[in-house]
Amino acid sequence: MAKKDSTFLNMTLTLLIVTALSAVALGFVYNSTKGPIKDAKAQKLKNAINIVVPGADKGEVEEFKVLSPDGREELTFYKVTHNGELKGYAVNTYSNNGFSGHISVMVGFDENGVIIDNNVLEHAETPGLGDKTSKDVSDWNSQFIGKNPAEFKLNVKKDGGDVDAITAATISSRAYCDALDRAYRGFVAFKESSDSKLVEVSDDNTLIEDNNTEVDSTSNENIGGTK
Amino acid sequence: MEYEYILIIIGAIFVNNIVLAQFLGICPFMGVSSKVKTAVGMGGAVLFVMTLAVIVTWIIMHYVLIPFEIQYMQTIAYILVIASLVQMVEIILKKMSPALYQALGVFLPLITTNCAILGVAILVIQKEFNLLKSVIFSIGNAAGFALALIIFAGIREHMDKLNIPEGMKGIPASLVVAGILALAFMGFAGMV
Amino acid sequence: MNQWKNFTKGFIKENPVFILLLGLCPTLGVTTSAINGLGMGLATTFVLLMSNTVISLIKNVIPNKVRIPSFIVIIASFVTIVDLVMAAYVPALHAQLGLFIPLIVVNCIVLGRAEAFASKNTVLSSMIDGLGMGLGFAFALTILGAVRELLGSYAIFGYKLINTDGMLVFVLAPGAFIGLAYLVAIVRRINK
Numbered sequence: 055m056a057k058k059d060s061t062f063l064n065m066t067l068t069l070l071i072v073t074a075l076s077a078v079a080l081g082f083v084y085n086s087t088k089g090p091i092k093d094a095k096a097q098k099l100k101n102a103i104n105i106v107v108p109g110a111d112k113g114e115v116e117e118f119k120v121l122s123p124d125g126r127e128e129l130t131f132y133k134v135t136h137n138g139e140l141k142g143y144a145v146n147t148y149s150n151n152g153f154s155g156h157i158s159v160m161v162g163f164d165e166n167g168v169i170i171d172n173n174v175l176e177h178a179e180t181p182g183l184g185d186k187t188s189k190d191v192s193d194w195n196s197q198f199i200g201k202n203p204a205e206f207k208l209n210v211k212k213d214g215g216d217v218d219a220i221t222a223a224t225i226s227s228r229a230y231c232d233a234l235d236r237a238y239r240g241f242v243a244f245k246e247s248s249d250s251k252l253v254e255v256s257d258d259n260t261l262i263e264d265n266n267t268e269v270d271s272t273s274n275e276n277i278g279g280t281k
Numbered sequence: 282m283e284y285e286y287i288l289i290i291i292g293a294i295f296v297n298n299i300v301l302a303q304f305l306g307i308c309p310f311m312g313v314s315s316k317v318k319t320a321v322g323m324g325g326a327v328l329f330v331m332t333l334a335v336i337v338t339w340i341i342m343h344y345v346l347i348p349f350e351i352q353y354m355q356t357i358a359y360i361l362v363i364a365s366l367v368q369m370v371e372i373i374l375k376k377m378s379p380a381l382y383q384a385l386g387v388f389l390p391l392i393t394t395n396c397a398i399l400g401v402a403i404l405v406i407q408k409e410f411n412l413l414k415s416v417i418f419s420i421g422n423a424a425g426f427a428l429a430l431i432i433f434a435g436i437r438e439h440m441d442k443l444n445i446p447e448g449m450k451g452i453p454a455s456l457v458v459a460g461i462l463a464l465a466f467m468g469f470a471g472m473v
Numbered sequence: 474m475n476q477w478k479n480f481t482k483g484f485i486k487e488n489p490v491f492i493l494l495l496g497l498c499p500t501l502g503v504t505t506s507a508i509n510g511l512g513m514g515l516a517t518t519f520v521l522l523m524s525n526t527v528i529s530l531i532k533n534v535i536p537n538k539v540r541i542p543s544f545i546v547i548i549a550s551f552v553t554i555v556d557l558v559m560a561a562y563v564p565a566l567h568a569q570l571g572l573f574i575p576l577i578v579v580n581c582i583v584l585g586r587a588e589a590f591a592s593k594n595t596v597l598s599s600m601i602d603g604l605g606m607g608l609g610f611a612f613a614l615t616i617l618g619a620v621r622e623l624l625g626s627y628a629i630f631g632y633k634l635i636n637t638d639g640m641l642v643f644v645l646a647p648g649a650f651i652g653l654a655y656l657v658a659i660v661r662r663i664n665k
Contacts, residue, residue: 058533058534058535058536059536060536060537060538060539061536064536065536065538065539068534068535068536068539068543069539069542069543069546072535072543072546072547073357073546076357076546076547076549076550077354079550079554080353080354080357080550080553080554081351083553083554083557083558084353084557087557087558087560087561089561090561090562091557091560091561091564094560094561094562094564095564098564153470154296154297154470155292180470180645181505181625181626181641181644181645182638182641182644301646302646303502304498304499304501304502304646304649305498305502305576306498307497307498307501308495308497308498308581311494311497353553353556353557354553355553355575356549356552356553356556356575356578357546357549357550357553360545360549360578360579361542361545361546361549364541364542364545391581393579394579394580394581394584395579396498396576396579396580399575399576399578399579400572400576403572403575403576404572407572448658448659448661448662449654449658452494452654452657453654453655453657453658453661454654455654456650456651456653456654456657457650457651457654459650460646460647460648460649460650460651460654461647463645463646463647463649463650464642464646464647466646467645467646467647
């Protein structure tokens with residue numbers, strides 16, 4: 055079994071061919087999986103929205119961005135409608151003050167700003183402590199259901215608010231409240247500007263008009279279909 | 282602004298220590314750390330390779346992979362860069378410090394398969410750091426790696442003199458020590 | 474070559490994790506539950522099987538000096554394929570395993586078997602070696618994952634046995650080290 059000589063030509067040629075073949079194989083697999091990956095992401099988002107605004111899985115979802123009052127941050131909002139009836143707004147919010155840093159939260163408001171439901175999306179909090187912000191672990195975040203942040207102060211009781219913190223996980227609880235508060239402030243800003251019909255809309259707007267599912271331009275994020 | 286950088290460093294060294302909390306870099310951790318001197322050398326080598334690798338891979342990701350929309354080539358591109366860098370370091374070390382080269386022995390090429398290097402290179406993209414933060418993050422992580430390695434080597438030097446049950450000698454005992462170290466480092470979590 | 478022996482050696486006699494002590498990073502990093510351990514093990518098995526096969530097929534046409542880089546490219550390709558396929562069809566598991574999927578490329582087991590076995594043996598033997606080692610790896614990860622899940626969350630394969638918090642230390646970093654330590658000790662004892 056003779057192995058090829060390690061001449062410069064052989065080596066370069068071999069590496070070139072191996073890499074080229076790999077690139078081709080990968081390009082092929084990438085193209086085949088592109089669709090399913092996008093679908094999986096869209097499904098995950100839809101599920102997350104559906105938890106906080108029930109009915110999103112059967113209705114239409116319209117995504118838009120809202121600029122905060124100080125103009126420094128942008129939150130992604132999802133308007134959920136079903137059969138023409140407004141079901142609520144889901145807001146993808148966050149806080150960087152978690153015990154282990156960034157946490158991502160999804161909260162649903164009805165049109166008066168009352169919280170429909172909420173859940174944590176992504177976090178690196180401590181299992182058994184900070185991870186109780188997730189519905190998978192405990193029903194701690196059910197205390198926010200039906201609360202109106204205009205009256206229900208989104209701070210932990212220790213800080214003078216109305217929220218029961220998770221035992222031994224005050225930092226995670228505070229961060230969660232921070233996220234909810236951020237979402238509510240964004241909602242208020244949105245409501246005030248939309249009352250004068252001036253909704254701040256981003257470039258990847260994918261308006262779903264009535265019963266069509268038209269997606270404009272290249273940006274995806276088309277969630278929710280009407281059939 | 283500076284505050285953020287300090288947070289990144291403290292986070293990387295103590296709170297999310299690359300070895301004791303993120304489980305990256307375990308193989309060299311277990312293999313090299315029986316003498317403090319070798320541990321220091323390994324730590325230095327990792328610092329150099331990691332920082333260089335992060336810079337090069339960051340540039341490749343942002344100026345080649347993303348513009349051409351071939352992010353899926355990330356794994357291949359990254360590992361080739363890292364392998365080449367390690368080769369380079371080997372050649373340089375051989376010329377400049379043959380003693381250290383001998384001491385590190387087979388562990389030097391093993392830095393290529395050190396998941397810490399590839400791990401950190403991928404993490405800075407996941408965390409969406411700019412180039413400066415990525416460099417600081419990688420220096421922090423390399424320092425954290427070195428710290429864990431040196432502490433571990435120190436403990437192991439003493440462990441040789443102890444009377445450990447036969448079944449636990451060697452790796453099992455080392456793993457238990459690592460576990461206790463990990464437990465200790467968890468205490469830093471409150472710092473940030 | 475006795476192919477049965479070739480296949481089964483990966484389980485106890487030459488178990489990559491417990492005896493050869495390779496691939497420790499993912500072992501410690503993803504075994505917070507039995508399912509995660511199993512998923513990672515199977516993904517690695519796929520890569521092992523495919524890379525061993527391909528490398529054994531082309532072992533005679535690769536010049537010696539470039540064999541490591543060539544192996545790396547081949548392994549990295551299969552890792553990327555596994556990554557993409559998992560993201561498409563098992564997104565939840567993919568999210569759980571996260572960073573450790575691309576890290577399969579630096580899993581010492583994969584490059585180790587390629588270099589030590591596949592580049593020197595027939596295609597059939599290499600395939601079986603890859604399969605056996607991979608499944609042995611999966612076996613180790615699943616057991617460690619099960620132990621950590623049982624003790625840490627009082628659950629198994631996601632099914633909660635007692636409805637309270639378990640001994641959380643086991644699903645955290647220290648528990649990984651300590652759990653592995655005792656399993657290694659036990660397997661060594663069995664192997665005697």
